[in-house]
Amino acid sequence: MSNEEIENRIFKALAAPVRRRILDALKDNPMTTGELADRFDEIDRTTVMQHLRVLEAADLIIPVKRGRVRWNHLNPLPIKDIHDRWIGPHAAGAVDKLAKLKAGLEGEVEISAKASSE
C-alpha cells in the first residue's frame, strides 16, 4: 500500500464524527470493545465494531487481545505525523504562541460579551 493510500485511510477514518469521538474516549486510557459499546449505546454494537475496524485499518487504534477481551489503544503516531508534515520543528514554537494568543483573544471576547450582558 502506498503512503498516499495509507493517508487516505487515515483522513477518511477521521472524517466521521463518531470515529473521532471513539478516539476521544481512548485518549487517556485503552478501553475494551464492550466498554466502548456501552459508552456509545446510541449506536448498535455491530456498528461500533465496524467503526473500530475502520480505525484499525487506518492504524489509528491498536487492538491488544487478552484472553477473550480486546483492548483498543489509541495509536498517536499517525496523529503526530499529520502535525509534523505541516508544522516543522522551527514553526512549532510560533504556532504555539499564535494558538495561545488566539485562545486569549477569544477568552477576552467572551469575558467582555459576558460583562456587557450582565
Next chain:
Amino acid sequence: MSNEEIENRIFKALAAPVRRRILDALKDNPMTTGELADRFDEIDRTTVMQHLRVLEAADLIIPVKRGRVRWNHLNPLPIKDIHDRWIGPHAAGAVDKLAKLKAGLEGEVEISAKASSE
C-alpha cells in the same frame, strides 16, 4: 456552524491527496494562486482553484489579496488542534520518543536489508 461541522470540513478537505500536496507546497512559504497552478500543471487551473476554495472553507488556508494577486497562506492552527485533541501535553514527550524509536528501528531494518543484499 457547529464544531463537528467545522471538523468534518477539515478532514474531508485533507482526505484528497492533491489538497494535501497543495498544503505541502505552502508549508514553508505562501504562494500565489498562479504559482500553485503552475506547480500543479497536471491539473487544470479551474480545478486547482476549486481545491483552494475547499481548503479555504476548512480554514486550512488563509488568502491574502495584494492588488490583483491572491497569496495563499497555510493556516497551521487546525493542524495543531488535531494534534492537541489526541496527544495531550503530558503524552507529547513519550510520543516523540516512540516516533524516534520507530524511525531508528526502520532505519536499522533498511541498513541490515541493504547489507544482506550486498
